[in-house]
Amino acid sequence: MSVDFEKHLEAQKKLAQAEKLDPRVETLVHEVIARVADKWTMIILDVLAEHGELRFKQLGRLATGISQKMLTQTLREMEREGLVIRTVHAVVPPRVEYRLTDLGLSLGTAFCGVWLWAEQNLDVIESARAAFDRRASEAS
Amino acid sequence: MSVDFEKHLEAQKKLAQAEKLDPRVETLVHEVIARVADKWTMIILDVLAEHGELRFKQLGRLATGISQKMLTQTLREMEREGLVIRTVHAVVPPRVEYRLTDLGLSLGTAFCGVWLWAEQNLDVIESARAAFDRRASEAS
């Protein structure tokens, strides 16, 4: 805990300074994080990181529950941010393949800290929820 | 850091397997990440990590742009997940203070990787956007 806390504070200070030096950066960082934090972006990133290059429909099947609309939309946005490469093969039927760029891949890596955290703390969170809900119903 | 990376790779493989083995865990992880990835949760987490314990209104001022409704709502959810502690002082006028739990703090730390990534790749992303938009307007 204390080691984590030290590290945390250091990183935090750097961030705080950066924010004060350039508010434009802060905005963009929030923007980028918001995009990245998006449900489908996260899942697609995950699927592409696992499977490499995939076609549109394959991607749709692997990203369980996504609608075709959101798949297209999310992929376009990710392409715009430079996270994925879209390759169109001029054949019939059309064949379009998507893969992560180096940037996309590095983002996946950066996000792993959060994944690990979530995985490691599932139990803690579940019991926290249960405790909260219990207190809430007692209060009523 | 390389140790973290090793751990990351291992965990990644486990995650890939775990998804197939236990869809319930995957769901919960996604849930947690979605909550955490939420715009306001992220900002509040950031503010609390920087300033320590804060009162409701202070929090509202520091989390620029948030409405009182979203502030309350987000704080309740974070409290439920065990990320923040809410302390009510029985005085008039009421005084309610919020601070991060260890879990909340560790989440902030986990998220630092993403913050750093975003900060480091701002330029890359901006030019990727510009390039994409240029291509898009050429195509029309």
Next chain:
DNA sequence: CGGGATCCTTATGGATACTG
């Protein structure tokens, strides 16, 4: 001060139909 309850507007996203 710290909210809860309500209204109302906008944004999000699914379903469907159509196209090169």
Next chain:
DNA sequence: CAGTATCCATAAGGATCCCG
């Protein structure tokens, strides 16, 4: 196959009023 376009339901979120 890989989309685009349209419609529609629901949810998210801001503004406002009120209360202990």
